[in-house]
Amino acid sequence: MFSTSCHYGLQAMLYIAMHASDESNVELKVVAKEQDIPRHFLSKILQQLVKNDLLISMKGPTGGFRLARPPEKITLIEIIAAIDGLGVFNKCGIGFKQCNDKNPCPIHDDYKKVRAEVEDLFKSKNLKETVEDVKSGASIISITGG
Amino acid sequence: MFSTSCHYGLQAMLYIAMHASDESNVELKVVAKEQDIPRHFLSKILQQLVKNDLLISMKGPTGGFRLARPPEKITLIEIIAAIDGLGVFNKCGIGFKQCNDKNPCPIHDDYKKVRAEVEDLFKSKNLKETVEDVKSGASIISITGG
DNA sequence: AGATATTTAGATAAAAAACTCTAAAATAAA
């Protein structure tokens, strides 16, 4: 569904939402280690999220990353949009370039419907909700990190 | 969602279902040209579909490819299974390896549901239906080929 | 048998994605 980079981005954002605050950052190396993501690769991804105003970064000691906005104001689809783009939610299921509402492929209508459901799912879920889910024990985001 | 190979495989199967019969084959080069797929690349994909008993191939003049079974006995998910495998329908939406029903990620339940809907869509659609859709003018599978 | 047409197979190449390394820039703390 999404690229590896996009998965890493989502995972990292979830981790940062859990562990950073208005007064404290979480370091790249910690995210990388806890979420088992290649450090330098993650570095590029977080830079991209900074550029897209989803994260704030600070250099030097006590530096690191924190959310650019309150977690309830960041939905998962924004993270996807920043990394993979929203193309996935607009592409033909069979890969026909010319497929659209006027020129539908044999599964166009059905596929369009479920595609929209997936999109709605990521659009409706924000980081605050994911943090609450993890803190309540309803779900997990890493083996160690809860 | 699926790899380029998988898209090509689906497109080619749809084309062959439209243009081959019990007594006639359709040639690789025709599928490649009409569906705008790189010829030698498509060759590998069709070989894979032959090995998975979805196509029959014949060499020499009048040779080519035809369906291994009646089109109503081939569902789209079999094509996907032969090329990409069914992994897509079983993977975490956020990319967590450890995510499952016991250890759910924050979107596990929702994602699982829509993932199953996508799977059902490809499971329920067979090649006969797609051919009928195209022949009735309800949908298209290529610019030239109807 | 010979000519022609087709798939099969293997080697190779190009492009994209995933990942690594090193050095520079910035900043907090001692």
Next chain:
DNA sequence: TTTATTTTAGAGTTTTTTATCTAAATATCT
């Protein structure tokens, strides 16, 4: 002001995916 620590940036590598080329195998037709 120096040192230590962290992000940033750019180049470079590896792996995977996508695509191409050539020759062999097979089959049809004359």
